[in-house]
Amino acid sequence: MKRVNSKRSTIKRRREVYIRKVICSLVLIAIFAAVGTGYSIKNVEAKDNGLEVEKYYKSIQITSGDTLWDIANEYRGNQEIKSYIKEIKKMNNLKSDQINDMSYLTIMYYEQDPA
Numbered sequence: 001m002k003r004v005n006s007k008r009s010t011i012k013r014r015r016e017v018y019i020r021k022v023i024c025s026l027v028l029i030a031i032f033a034a035v036g037t038g039y040s041i042k043n044v045e046a047k048d049n050g051l052e053v054e055k056y057y058k059s060i061q062i063t064s065g066d067t068l069w070d071i072a073n074e075y076r077g078n079q080e081i082k083s084y085i086k087e088i089k090k091m092n093n094l095k096s097d098q099i100n101d102m103s104y105l106t107i108m109y110y111e112q113d114p115a
Contacts, residue, residue, distance in 0.1 A: 058106070075107050
């Protein structure tokens with residue numbers, strides 16, 4: 001009788017561990033999918049020469065030869081380049097201007113409101 005209960009508890013424990021692993025795997029897959037596909041999030045409205053400008057965020061993958069200055073020139077809009085780079089570094093917890101190939105970087109970009 002004791003053996004049957006022990007076997008059942010072992011099976012139950014294995015099932016619980018398996019379910020936890022599946023749930024953790026699904027959560028990790030969802031996180032990597034969100035980061036890897038390059039998400040965009042609408043954030044704030046600002047005025048630029050009287051026109052409404054929307055600020056968005058997205059994830060980009062760093063390729064060989066990319067620098068923070070190149071990325072800033074492409075995405076900063078009318079924002080001053082040094083302040084844009086400073087904000088990118090703060091958002092991505094970067095201590096220096098060094099970025100690595102194949103890593104991801106969260107950046108902000110701006111678009112005019114079509115209205």
